[in-house]
Amino acid sequence: IGSFGTIEIGHKTEMGKVSQVMDMGNKLRLEKGLRPIELREILVKQDFWEFVIARNTQQFRYQLSQNNDFTDIDTKYLDSRDFKSSLSLEEFTDYNSENHQIKHSKFTELDKYRDKMGQIQYTELMKKFPHLIQSKRGKNGGTWAELYILLKILMMIDKDFIKHIKNIDIEIFDFNEFCKLPLYSRQQRPQKVSFIYVITDGEFYKIGATKNINRRIEILQMGNPRPLKLVYQKETPNNRAKEIEHYLHKYFSDKNILGEWFKLSEDDINQIETIVNQRL
Structure with missing residues (x-):
């Protein structure tokens, strides 16, 4: 991968050791004066698991496009423990088993794999x-991942790796297919943002989401005789704000x-910050 090193990929498994890409990515971060990132920090991220699902x-x-007969699908996807559970087709994809058509991935199913704090339970997802x-x-201990997942990890450690990833020339990698994965493409586009916020009137706290936080506080102040104070705000993508707001209300x-x-x-406010960061 450019001048950063080589990832060793198993001939049969087409998987490589995650520690190799972690070392590669953190080397670049250290050169930039940034702290190293631990693997756990990546595995608890929503966008990582959305990428895996995609x-x-x-x-x-x-596989379906290459096989007219559904039963001929490559045996590595038929995992002996149970075909549907190992692929999580019914759980993470909108899949019609009668005509073998896949409509889209179901990222919202990730919520089933969060603890009370909202943190993703990555060991269960793995x-x-x-x-x-x-x-x-x-x-051969350690964490291993398929090439596309390894490259996603590199991108999460340092986005500058895109300049080197696009030049990878290996039979099992297609840069155009890599770019079709929704999370990767979405991260490269500027996004309109909203805010998750918490305000207080000195006694109670309001948890909300808005696109214009200053205007929202002005409107709320009109109907409240007590002065309102903003105690927490976090910028979030538009398409995530309502989801996070709903989760906090439920929590x-x-x-x-x-x-x-x-x-x-005060502990609850700190907990809100933790939950929001974990769900982004």
């Missing part, structure tokens, strides 16, 4: 996609007073 859908769609990413013990439902107003503590 890659799973992409792979299976290709069991769903062993053909894309897995952990091993023993002689703190036992502390709800009325509508979007809650009785919160």
Whole structure:
């Protein structure tokens, strides 16, 4: 990959060791004066698992296009533990088993794999996609991943790797197919943003989402005799703001007073920040 090094890929598994790309990416970060990133920081990210799901859908769609007979699909996708559960077709894709048509990936299913704090339980998700990413013990221990996933990890460590990834020339990699994966493409485009915010009137707290936070506070102040204070705000993509707002309302439902107003503590505010960061 440019002058940064070589990723070793297994001939049969088409997977490589994640530690190789972590070392490669962090070397570049250190040269830029940035702190190294740990693998766990990547594995708890929503966008990483959306990429994995999209890659799973992409792979299976290709397999279907290459086989008129559904039963002829490459055995590495038929995993002995159970075909549908190992591919998570029913769970993570809108798939019609009667005509073998795939419409799209279902990223919202990731919410089932979060703990009470909203953090993604990546060890459970890895069991769903062993053909894309897995952990091993023993002689070949460590975390291993399919080439596209390895490259996604590199991109998450340092986006400058795109300049080198597009020049990779290997039979099992197609840069155009890599760019079709929705998360990758979405991250490269400027996005309109909204804000998750928390304001207080000195007694209660309002958790909300808005595109114009200053205007929103002005409007809310008109109907409240107490001065409002902004205690938390976080910029989020438009298409994620309402989802996160809804999750926070549900998470703190036992502390709800009325509508979007809650009785919160300082620890709750800190928890909101943690939850929002984990869901982005």
